[in-house]
Structure formats: structure tokens, C-alpha cells
Amino acid sequence: MSILLKRLVLVAALAATFNIPAALAAGRNVGSGLIGNTVELTGPAGTTKIYYTNSKTLIVHTPDGKKTKGWWRVKGRSICTRVGEKPENCTEPMVDAPVAGNSGVIASPEGDIKWAVTKGRGF
Incomplete structure (x- = not known):
């Protein structure tokens, strides 16, 4: 798996930490x-x-059309993911849980990444 894909998977887990109402x-x-x-x-x-x-x-669906199976778990207030043979990555502890409808932008050295949680399977 490419370094960028690994970062995107981690960003997906991190995305849940931004702009999510605590009441939810x-x-x-x-x-x-x-x-x-x-x-x-x-x-x-x-x-x-x-x-x-x-x-x-x-399941991770990459821009080149490949699909890769992965695993995830909750560890305390963090979301940990593992895709393919790569080691597990965990987010920083979160205050709020991600829900469908949340979205935002995360600044990255490679350029901004827009994220959104959508209901159901998006591919």
C-alpha cells in the first residue's frame, strides 16, 4: 500500500475528530x-x-479502483485501523463520535483533504 493511501486511511479515522457536535x-x-x-x-x-x-x-476503495480489506476497532476514545499488512494506526482520543452528514477539511502537506461521512455504502 502506498504511503499516501496509508495516510488517507489514517486521515479517515482522524476526520472524525473535526467539527462534530458533541450533543450527537x-x-x-x-x-x-x-x-x-x-x-x-x-x-x-x-x-x-x-x-x-x-x-x-x-473496505478501502482507492482512486485507482482497487479494493482492499481492512480491520478497525475502538480503543478507548480512539479509532484504530489496519489495512492489508500495514501496522495498525490509531487516532488521537476523540471527544465526539462521527456520524453520517459530518464533513470538513483537513490540512495536509500533500494538499487539503476534504472528508465526509455518508450514509450507506458509497461504492
């Missing part, structure tokens, strides 16, 4: 809003979509 997530598992939904990341390299199939697995 008070006391809930920070990963509960991802199950059955897609995180879409659009940046200089194209659009990557990550579908959280259930409470354990995800």
Missing part, C-alpha cells in the same frame, strides 16, 4: 456512527472511500 455523541462509542457508513476522502491524489462494513471490518 455524548457517552457513545466513538465508532458507532461509522458502522454501515462510508468515509469519503478527496485530495490531490483523487478520492478514496472507506466503508465500515460492521464493528470489525472495512
Whole structure:
């Protein structure tokens, strides 16, 4: 997996930490809003979509059309992901849980990445 894809997967997990109303997530598992939904990341390299199939697995659909199976878990207030043979990456602890309808922009050395959580499988 490319370094950029690895970063995009981590960004997807990090995306949940931005601009999400606390009232929506008070006391809930920070990963509960991802199950059955897609995180879409659009940046200089194209659009990557990550579908959280259930409470354990995800599918990454890259700009070149490849699909890769991965795993995710909640560790305290962090979301940890592992795709392919790459080591697990975890977000910083989150206050709020991501939910469908959330979106924002994350600054990156490679260029800004727009992210959005959409309902259902987006590919």
C-alpha cells in the first residue's frame, strides 16, 4: 500500500475528530456512527472511500479502483485501523463520535483533504 493511501486511511479515522457536535455523541462509542457508513476522502491524489462494513471490518476503495480489506476497532476514545499488512494506526482520543452528514477539511502537506461521512455504502 502506498504511503499516501496509508495516510488517507489514517486521515479517515482522524476526520472524525473535526467539527462534530458533541450533543450527537455524548457517552457513545466513538465508532458507532461509522458502522454501515462510508468515509469519503478527496485530495490531490483523487478520492478514496472507506466503508465500515460492521464493528470489525472495512473496505478501502482507492482512486485507482482497487479494493482492499481492512480491520478497525475502538480503543478507548480512539479509532484504530489496519489495512492489508500495514501496522495498525490509531487516532488521537476523540471527544465526539462521527456520524453520517459530518464533513470538513483537513490540512495536509500533500494538499487539503476534504472528508465526509455518508450514509450507506458509497461504492
